Amino acid sequence: MSQATIDADSKPDPLGVGADHPDYLRADSGLRSWLLTKDHKRIALMFYVGVILFLGLGGTFALVLRTELLTPEQTFIDASTYNQMFTLHGITMVWLFMIPAIPTVFGNFVLPIMLGAKDLAFPRINLASFYVYVLSAIILLGAMLAGGADTGWTFYVPYSTTSPTAVTWMGIGIFVNGISSIMTSVNFIVTTHTMRAKGLSWHRMPLFVWASYATSIIILFATPVLGMSLVLLALDHAFGLSLFNPRYGGDPVLFQHLFWFYSHPAVYIMILPSFGVISEVVCSFSHNQPASYRAIAYSSLGIAFIGFFTWGHHMFVAGLSEFDAGVFGALSMFVAIFSAIKVFTWVATLRGGSISFATPMLYFLWFLFLFVFGGMTGVAVATQSLDVHWHDTYFVVAHFHFIMVGGTLTSFLAAAHYWFPKMFGRLYDERVGLLTSVAVFIGFVFTFLPQFLLGNGGMPRRYFTYPERYQWLNVLSTGGAWLLGAGLLLALGNLLIALKWGKRAGPNPWGSRSFEWITASPPSKHNFEETPEIERSAYDYTLSEEVARERAKAR
């Protein structure tokens, strides 16, 4: 199947730009050359290892949770361990996997190449961002060993300030993590502004760059607010700063406002890069230009903007006035309009295209289903009257796992397969890729679809035990979770095997027109010897391969 889409070798420049230099993996050797590298591609790979480890850790926490919920009463862990598990699962997945995953791995790797640049604007800051991420991971892991946390990933006061667990260090770890995100996003914004190749105007850029840009803007302006509120929380937990403590006149709800002012945009921090990946995948595998480039590009910015004014929908039952809640609800539904624009544009892109069903394309279909389903339930929970019923039930858990995790995970996997030949110069096994993709999807749906029913039936989230009538749905969900875990492991195994035994990939195995594919696979250390000259958009599928290469001239 993959053979059909591989470039014929008879084309001019069969090896891609920079093939006469050693590629970035072999340009230098030794541990030092990795740990002190300033090459964006190597830093991306170090991040890759990091986020996969934390996906594994967070996934393990999730499996412990789900296994515990197999039976209505205690199954194999006690109640306080259970509280720890769902908290640590949330913290690990949100801050150590989902937020950094796509920007730091694939953004770092392909964004400069897409712009025709040799590196990001500030390679040292990029490396520092990695080590700050590692530091935050060490602090968070240390906190997990030194008491963990049982507050839920949202750290709501007043409980979080009195919890006997290591809340202080969790807060500090997440603050440090935010510094790493901010460093990366400053780098992306400046790189996009200053390092575009000659002739690469904003409207010729790959859509992934637009998505990364919009994400970076959100990170830049939302992260400091979360950092501040978690510092206040940490100081409260450690020294009794009590800014949210009613004993000193404080208002616990204010913490929720500050927390969600960041954490709602954080949802878009997680999903916007996915939109970028999906836009690339759809165009490359349908060999067609996007039905509307501007619709996709600008709706990302629209989501980034509106996302700052929707946080109140997390607080419908926290004492917001009916009017405020109505406004927040309406603004939240606005996001659905932008999302719908994207979904329809992606689907319309398929029309008239020449579609090849490789693994990334299959992940696009899963993404579409999960995102639309999660998005529609999002509109439902943004409705006050319905939210009062569903608030704090499994319905909400299912909703945000569908949209955030479903969206991020499927597009992370799509990106992992799509850019695999570019990153490592090898092709993965397409058949195994397709099968693991199916396993991941079925596992995912079986995990979370029953949770919608559980929530609607009234099962609250974060409960250790439940009445027996909920058991069959919980068993389904747990079975799905194990299948999902197995699917992920197999997908990882497939890619790891391909690292060594995969067939050699040409520079452009998918026949894409995006600019990262004009370099050799894997790219040389400097990507390009001189800045390329770009005379076409990243989606000019009307041109033949030779002409397209001629109009994106590079050495």
Place this chain on the structure above:
Amino acid sequence: MSAQRLVEQFESLEKQDHAARLAMWMFLGSETLLFGALFAVYAYYRGMYPDEFVQALHHNSVALGTTNTVVLITSSFTVALGVHFIRENKARLTAGLFVVSTLFGAVFLVVKGIEYAHHIHENALPSGMYTFIDKPPAGVVLGYTLYWFMTALHGLHVIAGMIMLAVVAVLCLKGRYGAHRNVAVENVGLYWHLVDVVWIFLWPLFYLTD
């Protein structure tokens, strides 16, 4: 010399300097939101406890606060002069002006320290420092806490700015910067101005509105 300074990923020095400047502005935008969160907390609680806040702010001396404002604005002026002179290639003068600005920063911290000592003496402390019996009314403690936390965070920024100013001053003396190479000088200047601007908001909120 200027050719050496161009790092490989940039095409020209102008672009490279533009990138550095843009990055600084982005970072300052992020910093603004860091304080923005605290200003939001201040606005919320001040609206909730107008009288208690006034009572809390009575402990602050308008004279000392205003002195500090003058000190910081003057230091911003000397920094701006320094940035102006490096463009005319007068690195020694810039170094001198930056040293003066650093000293102004130190004066600011000393005055702030005197104020803090005073507050400790008057038992105007952030929450968490009280026993159950001597606790002042609820809103008053919030006023104290916000005062301590916001000015202390600003103080940390002053210290960070002073370190940067001092480092750039030393590098100026070593001849690192000149008419065509001054983006670092400019960026440190920008950072110091942010520190100043934050104080210009803190000053009315904590000294002038009781």
